[in-house]
Amino acid sequence: MADLSxxxxxxxxxKPLPFEELVNLYARKGVPAFSPWHTEIDSVGLSVxxxxxxxxxxxxxxxxxxxxxxNEGRENRSDVLAHNRRVLDIAAxxxxxxxxxxxxxxxxxxxxxxxxxxxxxxxxxxxxxxANSVGVGLALxxxxxxxxxxxxxxxxxxxxNDWCEKxxxxxxxxxxxxxxxxxxxxxxxxxxxxxxxxLLAYCVGxxxxxxxxxxxxxxxxxxxxxxxxxxxxxxxDAGYDGPYEVELxxxxxxxxDQGVFIDExxxxxxxxx
Amino acid sequence: MADLSxxxxxxxxxKPLPFEELVNLYARKGVPAFSPWHTEIDSVGLSVxxxxxxxxxxxxxxxxxxxxxxNEGRENRSDVLAHNRRVLDIAAxxxxxxxxxxxxxxxxxxxxxxxxxxxxxxxxxxxxxxANSVGVGLALxxxxxxxxxxxxxxxxxxxxNDWCEKxxxxxxxxxxxxxxxxxxxxxxxxxxxxxxxxLLAYCVGxxxxxxxxxxxxxxxxxxxxxxxxxxxxxxxDAGYDGPYEVELxxxxxxxxDQGVFIDExxxxxxxxx
Numbered sequence: 001m002a003d004l005s006x007x008x009x010x011x012x013x014x015k016p017l018p019f020e021e022l023v024n025l026y027a028r029k030g031v032p033a034f035s036p037w038h039t040e041i042d043s044v045g046l047s048v049x050x051x052x053x054x055x056x057x058x059x060x061x062x063x064x065x066x067x068x069x070x071n072e073g074r075e076n077r078s079d080v081l082a083h084n085r086r087v088l089d090i091a092a093x094x095x096x097x098x099x100x101x102x103x104x105x106x107x108x109x110x111x112x113x114x115x116x117x118x119x120x121x122x123x124x125x126x127x128x129x130x131a132n133s134v135g136v137g138l139a140l141x142x143x144x145x146x147x148x149x150x151x152x153x154x155x156x157x158x159x160x161n162d163w164c165e166k167x168x169x170x171x172x173x174x175x176x177x178x179x180x181x182x183x184x185x186x187x188x189x190x191x192x193x194x195x196x197x198x199l200l201a202y203c204v205g206x207x208x209x210x211x212x213x214x215x216x217x218x219x220x221x222x223x224x225x226x227x228x229x230x231x232x233x234x235x236x237d238a239g240y241d242g243p244y245e246v247e248l249x250x251x252x253x254x255x256x257d258q259g260v261f262i263d264e265x266x267x268x269x270x271x272x273x
Numbered sequence: 274m275a276d277l278s279x280x281x282x283x284x285x286x287x288k289p290l291p292f293e294e295l296v297n298l299y300a301r302k303g304v305p306a307f308s309p310w311h312t313e314i315d316s317v318g319l320s321v322x323x324x325x326x327x328x329x330x331x332x333x334x335x336x337x338x339x340x341x342x343x344n345e346g347r348e349n350r351s352d353v354l355a356h357n358r359r360v361l362d363i364a365a366x367x368x369x370x371x372x373x374x375x376x377x378x379x380x381x382x383x384x385x386x387x388x389x390x391x392x393x394x395x396x397x398x399x400x401x402x403x404a405n406s407v408g409v410g411l412a413l414x415x416x417x418x419x420x421x422x423x424x425x426x427x428x429x430x431x432x433x434n435d436w437c438e439k440x441x442x443x444x445x446x447x448x449x450x451x452x453x454x455x456x457x458x459x460x461x462x463x464x465x466x467x468x469x470x471x472l473l474a475y476c477v478g479x480x481x482x483x484x485x486x487x488x489x490x491x492x493x494x495x496x497x498x499x500x501x502x503x504x505x506x507x508x509x510d511a512g513y514d515g516p517y518e519v520e521l522x523x524x525x526x527x528x529x530d531q532g533v534f535i536d537e538x539x540x541x542x543x544x545x546x
Contacts, residue, residue: 105482111500113455145455146419149482149498155455182386182418182428209378209422214487225422227384 002232002244002273004266008033008061010203010247011040013265014258019044022258023056029262033059033243036094038087046093053094061243062174062201063087063096066131066138069123070104070116071150081123085130098137098200100174101127105150116153125167132170139200140164141174144182146214156180157189164198172198175235176247178205178218181226187234194238202235203245204228204273216251220264222272232273244273275505275517275546277539281306281334283476283520284313286538287531292317295531296329302535306332308518309367311360319366326367334516335447335474336360336369339404339411342396343377343389344423354396358403371410371473373447374400378423389426398440405443412473413437414447417455419487429453430462437471445471448508449520451478451491454499460507467511475508476518477501477546489524493537495545505546517546 009031014022019040026034041049041063053060066087072080091099103120110116124140131138142160143152154160157180160173173193180186193199206224211217221228232244246265253261282304287295292313299307314322314336326333339360345353364372376393383389397413404411415433416425427433430453433446446466453459466472479497484490494501505517519538526534 106498111498113500144419145417146484146487148455149480149484156457159457182421184429184432207422211419211422211487214419214484225379225384227386 002269004030004270005032006244007031007266007269008035008059008243008245009262009265010035010064010245011037012064013246013248013250014261015254017258019049020052023052023058025259025262026058027056029259029266031058031262031266033061035062035064035096035245035247036060037064038090041090041094046090050094060094060096061245062139063091063094063099066099066101066127067120067124068102068104068151069120070107073108074119077123081126084127088127088131088134088136091136092134096136098139098172099131100141100201101138102141102143102152103154104152105148106153113148113153120153121163124163124171128167128170137200138171139174140171141176141201142179144179156183156185157193158185161189161192161196161198164193164196172200174201174203175199176203176205177226177228177231178203178207181207181231186231190234190238194240199235199238199240201242201245202232202240203247204232205246205248213251216249218248218250220248220250220253221246221268228273244269275542277303277543278305279517280304280539280542281308281332281516281518282535282538283308283337283518284310285337286519286521286523287534288527290531292322293325296325296331298532298535299331300329302532302539304331304535304539306334306516308335308337308369308520309333310337311363314363314367319363323367333367333369334518335412336364336367336372339372339374339400340393340397341375341377341424342393343380346381347392350396354399357400361400361404361407361409364409365407369409371412371445372404373414373474374411375414375416375425376427377425378421379426386421386426393426394436397436397444401440401443410473411444412447413444414449414474415452417452429456429458430466431458434462434465434469434471437466438469445473447474447476448472449476449478450499450501450504451476451480454480454504459504463507463511467513472508472511472513474515474518475505475513476520477505478519478521486524489522491521491523493521493523493526494519494541501546517542
């Protein structure tokens with residue numbers, strides 16, 4: 001049973017609400033922490049966002065999103081790197097300890113997974129230099145293999161751990177159960193991240209059966225088939241004691257009242273995580 | 274460039290057509306071989322189906338589908354095993370050298386991947402005895418991890434190879450690029466299957482970006498992001514010289530004229546496989 005003090009909500013979970021409303025609602029509902037996207041900070045402007053966050057009393061546990069380098073194509077490399085530096089600067093300003101990084105999908109015009117990985121690895125390395133210079137960590141999140149085409153060639157925790165090992169200080173891994181629950185190597189790779197001191201984040205959700213859409217049909221904890229407590233135990237046994245972030249891309253709940261949805265998230269969090 | 278003599282079409286690709294029409298259409302279109310589902314054989318009756326196949330001159334390269342043990346729940350174990358034996362008997366009658374086997378999704382009431390795998394492994398072992406007794410092979414096809422909940426806990430070629438190693442004679446693996454293209458261990462596991470003499474089948478298709486549905490939005494070769502020839506080369510270099518089966522679950526093409534679709538498959542097969 002997870003304690004509500006561990007709860008953090010990624011703002012995409014409550015996509016329909018504008019930033020100010022969202023921050024106020026989290027505070028009113030007793031959600032202790034959250035993880036915003038840089039686009040939301042931009043929507044109100046940095047100084048206004050900082051004041052809203054400070055007034056709300058909420059902690060910022062992380063920020064989204066760095067990466068998606070390959071998606072822009074090789075010809076836009078310097079632009080996408082500059083964009084990533086800007087995201088990290090925002091994260092430093094709002095006090096996010098790390099930014100989630102998702103390298104990107106298949107490099108346009110190549111169909112080559114290896115070329116994509118090589119290109120993105122170099123871009124992550126370059127972005128890491130800036131991250132270190134502004135004191136913000138990078139949390140490399142392996143995504144479910146279904147997102148290889150459009151989001152990430154890093155689709156196992158093993159690959160993410162391999163990258164962190166090569167990249168050195170300032171980067172670790174984010175374990176999102178939606179993305180990794182299927183992986184036969186999950187226990188050993190969680191242990192490996194723990195031993196390397198790079199287990200940065202843990203995100204919870206559920207996998208619905210059936211799932212109607214590859215991206216936007218993620219399940220509320222308890223509605224799906226994942227044995228969530230067994231994975232929570234793995235990360236806890238590995239020494240992880242940070243927040244558990246709820247990030248649900250969900251067309252089903254996005255059309256509902258977001259206050260009701262947050263109540264439901266809190267209920268499920270203590271019962272199923 | 275693949276030679277049309279290698280082409281086999283799985284009948285689910287042309288789902289809208291009844292069995293007799295399908296067999297005639299394949300023959301008329303110069304498709305040399307096909308892979309039926311046992312439900313289609315049942316739809317016309319075994320002796321009629323055998324005559325239709327003989328008259329058409331088509332080869333039967335495989336048959337679908339064995340498995341889905343766990344989906345029926347532990348309480349229906351003997352029924353689902355009996356059903357599997359019957360599928361194998363039909364395969365023997367129509368001269369299919371092997372039947373594709375997909376063990377099944379998460380065991381109802383458990384949420385345990387390990388219990389699911391253990392249960393299904395035992396059921397596969399039992400089914401293999403009957404397969405060997407009727408002289409039909411089993412081709413264990415690892416499915417994409419997105420199907421863990423509902424179709425299969427065997428979601429990497431490594432797991433499939435591990436199972437075959439333990440199960441012994443009469444079972445091998447089917448490599449369907451839609452299911453395995455994302456896997457960083459693919460080259461070494463294809464080599465492993467080849468060395469074990471268990472590389473039974475190769476299936477081609479493509480992964481669309483974006484993909485609108487987890488099951489029924491598979492791509493025609495050339496429409497997606499998979500570097501198909503590189504995987505064809507892997508299986509060929511591993512000594513595979515059997516047919517290349519096209520199996521597309523596709524809502525897009527199921528509403529089109531199936532003759533036009535078959536022409537398109539033939540065209541794409543020689544250009545993109």
